[in-house]
Amino acid sequence: MNDEIRRQFPFFQQPNHGRELAYLDSAASAQKPQVVLDALERLYARDYANIHRGVYELSARATRAHEGARKTVARFLGARNSSEIIFVRGATEAINLLANTIGRQRLGYGDEILITHMEHHANIVPWQMLCEQTGATLRVTEINDQGELDLDSYAALLGPRTRIVSATHVSNALGTINPLGEMIRLAHERDALFVVDGAQAVPHLPVDVRELDCDFYVFSGHKLYGPTGIGVLYGKQELLAEMPPYQGGGDMIASVTFAQTTYAEPPARFEAGTPDIAGAVGLAAAIDFVEGIGFDAIQAHDAELLAYGTKRLLEIPNLRLVGTAREKVAVLSFVTDIHPHDLATVLDKQGVAVRAGHHCAQPLMERFGVAATTRASLCVFNNKADLDALADGLLEARRIFHP
Amino acid sequence: MNDLEELYQELILDHGRNPRNHRALEDCNRAECTKADGANPLCGDRLTVYLKLSDGRVDDLSFVGSGCAIFTASASMMTESLRGKTEEEAKALLGAFLHTLTDESGSPPPEELGKLAALTGVREFPMRVKCASLAWRTVEAAFGNNANTASTE
Numbered sequence: 134m135n136d137e138i139r140r141q142f143p144f145f146q147q148p149n150h151g152r153e154l155a156y157l158d159s160a161a162s163a164q165k166p167q168v169v170l171d172a173l174e175r176l177y178a179r180d181y182a183n184i185h186r187g188v189y190e191l192s193a194r195a196t197r198a199h200e201g202a203r204k205t206v207a208r209f210l211g212a213r214n215s216s217e218i219i220f221v222r223g224a225t226e227a228i229n230l231l232a233n234t235i236g237r238q239r240l241g242y243g244d245e246i247l248i249t250h251m252e253h254h255a256n257i258v259p260w261q262m263l264c265e266q267t268g269a270t271l272r273v274t275e276i277n278d279q280g281e282l283d284l285d286s287y288a289a290l291l292g293p294r295t296r297i298v299s300a301t302h303v304s305n306a307l308g309t310i311n312p313l314g315e316m317i318r319l320a321h322e323r324d325a326l327f328v329v330d331g332a333q334a335v336p337h338l339p340v341d342v343r344e345l346d347c348d349f350y351v352f353s354g355h356k357l358y359g360p361t362g363i364g365v366l367y368g369k370q371e372l373l374a375e376m377p378p379y380q381g382g383g384d385m386i387a388s389v390t391f392a393q394t395t396y397a398e399p400p401a402r403f404e405a406g407t408p409d410i411a412g413a414v415g416l417a418a419a420i421d422f423v424e425g426i427g428f429d430a431i432q433a434h435d436a437e438l439l440a441y442g443t444k445r446l447l448e449i450p451n452l453r454l455v456g457t458a459r460e461k462v463a464v465l466s467f468v469t470d471i472h473p474h475d476l477a478t479v480l481d482k483q484g485v486a487v488r489a490g491h492h493c494a495q496p497l498m499e500r501f502g503v504a505a506t507t508r509a510s511l512c513v514f515n516n517k518a519d520l521d522a523l524a525d526g527l528l529e530a531r532r533i534f535h536p
Numbered sequence: 537m538n539d540l541e542e543l544y545q546e547l548i549l550d551h552g553r554n555p556r557n558h559r560a561l562e563d564c565n566r567a568e569c570t571k572a573d574g575a576n577p578l579c580g581d582r583l584t585v586y587l588k589l590s591d592g593r594v595d596d597l598s599f600v601g602s603g604c605a606i607f608t609a610s611a612s613m614m615t616e617s618l619r620g621k622t623e624e625e626a627k628a629l630l631g632a633f634l635h636t637l638t639d640e641s642g643s644p645p646p647e648e649l650g651k652l653a654a655l656t657g658v659r660e661f662p663m664r665v666k667c668a669s670l671a672w673r674t675v676e677a678a679f680g681n682n683a684n685t686a687s688t689e
């Protein structure tokens with residue numbers, strides 16, 4: 134199955150240091166399959182015009198493509214209605230949108246926002262900014278040494294002043310899958326809103342927002358084999374309907390006079406200006422691609438690579454895995470007695486692309502007592518040969534640094 | 537030598553493993569002693585450089601901090617090569633070194649760099665130039681007595 138999938142990514146047709154590049158950085162951004170490139174080309178070559186305004190047939194076609202993409206995303210997430218899908222630039226913008234709309238609306242002095250110790254900076258900084266503006270307090274749920282969320286800590290921190298809980302579905306630096314069902318149930322018992330950062334989850338796990346019962350779910354297209362610059366905010370219809378606009382401009386209004394403007398209903402209310410039409414269409418093609426493979430196959434492949442990669446890495450002397458949760462996706466974060474940046478340079482020269490650094494999760498790095506880790510993140514196009522190349526590269530690094 | 541061997545030659549690996557002058561200067565609050573902090577926000581490397589001048593010369597120079605082999609070796613070699621130099625000599629060497637790191641002409645490193653030339657292998661690794669330059673940017677801030685914070689961003 135895997136070779137057939139890999140062949141759909143033109144990226145791997147270019148030789149790199151004498152072999153196909155072992156691209157192990159999909160948690161940062163994934164390569165794109167041909168079907169996504171084709172969808173972008175088809176839109177720009179044949180179906181392109183601005184949307185929602187032209188009376189002419191071409192504009193109607195572009196609008197259909199764009200709104201069709203919204204339906205695809207709604208189906209992908211299990212949303213009730215495609216009007217619950219807001220197109221944004223990415224997960225980061227989605228969280229900023231929430232902080233600036235419902236966050237400002239709902240939070241006051243002394244209220245609390247609860248996050249976790251494993252959040253990406255994108256799910257920390259917007260809430261910190263909101264706290265500065267409102268006088269609310271940011272609380273942080275602890276995690277254990279395996280990188281799993283401490284549900285007792287979480288339950289204890291959920292209080293009468295907790296207005297918003299925002300947690301990642303899957304940790305970008307550790308791969309941990311969080312027990313969202315239980316977390317959301319507890320938050321709702323306290324009448325807190327629940328925001329899920331799904332950026333790392335959607336490429337690996339089936340997501341059903343109605344089953345989760347989260348209030349908001351956000352993700353980025355580019356980690357799901359889609360284009361950069363497009364992302365999704367899902368929100369429950371009744372919540373979106375009450376929220377004030379995020380940005381003002383064209384396309385988000387019902388009527389405008391100099392005295393007063395009334396705003397459009399969601400999703401248009403949150404999509405001022407000409408959107409990333411091609412991005413949405415490309416994202417829909419990426420979702421079709423992922424659904425064509427199917428999450429049963431994706432999860433089986435993920436589990437196989439995770440087990441094999443873990444085994445190969447543990448053969449390397451003085452290597453410690455950072456993030457060993459029982460429930461995790463195929464992310465292998467580790468430290469050795471060689472600095473991650475030196476490792477990444479040596480690996481790069483051998484055709485292995487990994488991420489070295491703090492993974493935009495500095496508080497998490499501090500929790501594990503490291504400044505940085507090396508991270509190999511895998512997805513549908515990776516194979517065991519990529520992991521062998523990683524292990525060989527790590528041994529070569531040892532030959533250089535510890536001859 | 538291939539690029540990788542050029543980058544990680546023995547001199548660099550030695551300074552990376554056993555950095556020289558890797559210590560804080562005690563009592564560095566007097567006029568002749570300054571310290572400065574440096575950070576590479578993208579990778580999280582950070583250090584503090586301690587600079588003690590005496591009669592217009594670098595009397596002592598040390599650093600505290602940890603990072604990759606290139607960063608550590610560069611800081612270590614810097615402390616050795618600037619010690620004993622006048623402020624003008626030190627600034628001239630600093631300027632020449634930083635210029636060489638980003639020089640894209642492909643010309644060989646100038647002779648005045650001496651063994652620091654070993655660090656110029658990073659020119660083949662653009663993403664790593666910041667690792668080699670951080671300590672030098674920080675000592676530049678220490679000389680400047682200004683905000684005392686250097687950043688490679």
